[in-house]
Amino acid sequence: xxxxxxxxxxxxxxxxxxxxxxxxxxxxxxxxxxxxxxxxxxxxxxxxxxxxxxxxxxxxxxxxxxxxxxxxxxxxxxxxxxxxxxxxxxxxxxxxxxxxxxxxxxxxxxxxxxxxxxxxxxxxxxxxxxxxxxxxxxxxxxxxxxxxxxxxxxxxxxxxxxxxxxxx
Numbered sequence: 607x608x609x610x611x612x613x614x615x616x617x618x619x620x621x622x623x624x625x626x627x628x629x630x631x632x633x634x635x636x637x638x639x640x641x642x643x644x645x646x647x648x649x650x651x652x653x654x655x656x657x658x659x660x661x662x663x664x665x666x667x668x669x670x671x672x673x674x675x676x677x678x679x680x681x682x683x684x685x686x687x688x689x690x691x692x693x694x695x696x697x698x699x700x701x702x703x704x705x706x707x708x709x710x711x712x713x714x715x716x717x718x719x720x721x722x723x724x725x726x727x728x729x730x731x732x733x734x735x736x737x738x739x740x741x742x743x744x745x746x747x748x749x750x751x752x753x754x755x756x757x758x759x760x761x762x763x764x765x766x767x768x769x770x771x772x773x774x
Contacts, residue, residue: 637707638726638738638751641700642684650688656681677733678764679754686747694747698722701740701749710738713765725765734761 646653658679686697705712705726714725721743728736737752752764 637709637728638704638736638749639682641697641704641749642682642751644700645686645693645697646684648686648689648693650686650690651693652683652685652688654683656683677754677756677760678752681753682751684749684751687745689747694742697747697749698742701742704738704740713761727761730755733757737761737764739765 642653645651661678661680686694701724704710705715705724710726710728712724713727714723716723721741724738724740724742726738726740727734728738734756735753737756739750739752741748756764
């Protein structure tokens, strides 16, 4: 049986394109939740997830929370300050790769000395579905992920209030 060289080339090209598609899809699924899921079980990592039920209870107790939390469904906090240097380096590299992703918009990147604050948002039409606040410094490596259907006016208020998320 004679093998047509064109068929072999077509199979090779098809397999190459298919593998590139699989690789690109796996890279697109990398987001802030993946970083949290990968690193929250690291030794000495601290992770908190405040869901919609607890946020709703807070809104009932304090009227200021209902103003600031308008449109927020959940808040996740990951603190790696007490983790090893390897974990913290991995976190910093993942944050850098995160804001290179196409579906995040970089709002703020503020570097002062060894401190680096990054604010990223993911839009869903005229609303913001996710805000990522990442702080990397010698003292603190932490990330806050705010999910919901947040009006653009409230995004500025949340970003300006970021000092409440990170202990200095």
